[in-house]
Amino acid sequence: MEILGKYGKDDLAILYVAKINGKVVEFVESIQPPLSREEKWVLIISTLYGCPMQCLMCDAGEYYQGKVSKDAMLAQIEHMVLPRFPDRSIPIPKLKIQFARMGEPSLNSDVLKFLKELPVTYDVPGLIPCISTVAPKGTEAFFEELFEIKNSLYANGFFQLQFSIHSTDVEERRKWIPKSIWNFEQIAQFGKKWLLPGDRKITLNFAVGETSIIDPQVIRKYFDPSQFFIKLTPVNPTYNAVRNNLKSGIKESNSHDFQLAKDFRDLGYETLVSIGEWEENQIGSNCGQFATQFLDGEVKLKETYTCQEYRLTS
């Protein structure tokens, strides 16, 4: 693996751009202040080279060049883990591995193989894999096997599943995620089967735009608050969000008193307005913000990327 770029700050987030087998991936390590790395560490890896789902606010959908192999997923993790934990023993109470940088993870069955190998590769009592998905049609077999893996290797709350649904309006959802996806009935039905005693609630995530249609009553019709958790996130300033004129409904100024969050709570949902650190927008480690772009038939580092000021040389 050849590192092409490294951006960020050790005390917040570091974004890596690397070439593996001639193709470019991005991966991230971050901490969540005020928690220290000794308490919680988040590693975010790519599962596809680009992404065929082409979500409206995400830069990964600009191209698609295939699946990242299990070994290439491991290479991303090893690059972040080995300098800090050379013996692969990681005594952190919460080590989250998110399959959420480039690519919809359910389109790659190597994610399942990788999940099976993780607990034997590393000694991590606090390992929590997190699958975030837009639930593409045709991925039913992936999720069936994921259910088995969760139950056998990550039971009792050591697995996090998130459906990114973005809107309660069918047309708007189709605009934000322009490929065939599961409808709410299918997600709710799967959720009922997924949850066993001790499991974490399933997250329903909305990237909230200024004009987004999000009706908590519609969610209540399908999703039981005892099974589903609501996460509201800003629309990050990606190239595609700017190009598609998507402005965030959640801003630094209103995030502490966000009405939609109250509306969900009134219906019984545990609800989080997940703003993270605004500085991550500059570093470019936030969801959908990529340091690379597809230009002249090649994946290249963006020359005018906002995170240039955070470029690290070592």
Ligand code: SF4
């Ligand atoms: S948000 Fe996820 S599924 Fe959508 S284009 Fe980006 S990586 Fe793919």
